[in-house]
Amino acid sequence: MPTFPWKTTLAATAVLGSTAFVFAQASPGMNGPMGMHRQMMSGQMAQGAGDMSQMHKHMMQGKGGMAPETSQGTGKGMPDSMHGASGAPTMPGQDAFGAIQEVVRILSANPATDWSKVNITALRDHLIDMNEVTLHAAASEHILDDSIEIMVTGEGRTLAAIKRMVPAHVKELNDIGWKAETDELPNGVKLTVNASESTPLAKLKALGFMGIMVQGAHHQAHHLMMAKGGFAEH
Numbered sequence: 001m002p003t004f005p006w007k008t009t010l011a012a013t014a015v016l017g018s019t020a021f022v023f024a025q026a027s028p029g030m031n032g033p034m035g036m037h038r039q040m041m042s043g044q045m046a047q048g049a050g051d052m053s054q055m056h057k058h059m060m061q062g063k064g065g066m067a068p069e070t071s072q073g074t075g076k077g078m079p080d081s082m083h084g085a086s087g088a089p090t091m092p093g094q095d096a097f098g099a100i101q102e103v104v105r106i107l108s109a110n111p112a113t114d115w116s117k118v119n120i121t122a123l124r125d126h127l128i129d130m131n132e133v134t135l136h137a138a139a140s141e142h143i144l145d146d147s148i149e150i151m152v153t154g155e156g157r158t159l160a161a162i163k164r165m166v167p168a169h170v171k172e173l174n175d176i177g178w179k180a181e182t183d184e185l186p187n188g189v190k191l192t193v194n195a196s197e198s199t200p201l202a203k204l205k206a207l208g209f210m211g212i213m214v215q216g217a218h219h220q221a222h223h224l225m226m227a228k229g230g231f232a233e234h
């Protein structure tokens with residue numbers, strides 16, 4: 001399976017309804033998220049609007065459960081006619097909420113999930129780190145002869161997130177063939193990335209701190225690993 005086009009696909013699937021069903025049928029990834037979606041869409045076809053209504057109540061409560069078990073809903077939600085594949089809202093309202101909801105659904109849809117190891121709190125902690133580093137860290141960039149040097153600094157929770165995430169990301173960068181390193185600073189981390197033929201200085205300058213942080217193909221996969229209890233951080 002190619003690397004995570006499904007994140008986009010999930011959104012498209014939810015919006016497109018019957019068109020997406022055909023796409024899901026054609027998808028080979030039975031154990032992947034598309035497999036989950038196939039179950040979801042098949043379930044919708046087979047079980048009809050009643051069960052869909054139950055499932056939506058669970059979704060509204062953020063439980064992400066696939067099985068229509070005992071509903072704790074008030075029964076005062078939207079009428080069933082509002083819950084059709086084309087009329088149901090899909091936006092989670094908050095991006096970290098949506099990322100966690102997606103992972104919980106993937107784990108819930110997989111019978112092989114080992115719930116004794118699952119740790120959604122670890123994923124949440126990491127998403128808080130991401131929020132801190134993405135939105136609250138200060139990044140001052142200096143262009144040197146053949147590299148970019150970025151002082152990534154912050155305080156308190158932001159500082160802790162910087163110290164966890166930036167050095168870990170350097171490993172990811174080196175994995176994809178970039179030459180990067182970090183040095184500790186009292187209030188953060190110095191990130192140095194060397195220019196190369198494929199990543200010239202002009203590109204590094206244009207990317208800046210966050211453009212460099214989003215490099216690599218495995219970020220979302222790491223989230224799933226984290227939720228499965230695979231490792232504490234990345």
Ligand SMILES: [Cu+2]
Binds near residue numbers: 130223
């Ligand atoms: Cu992340």
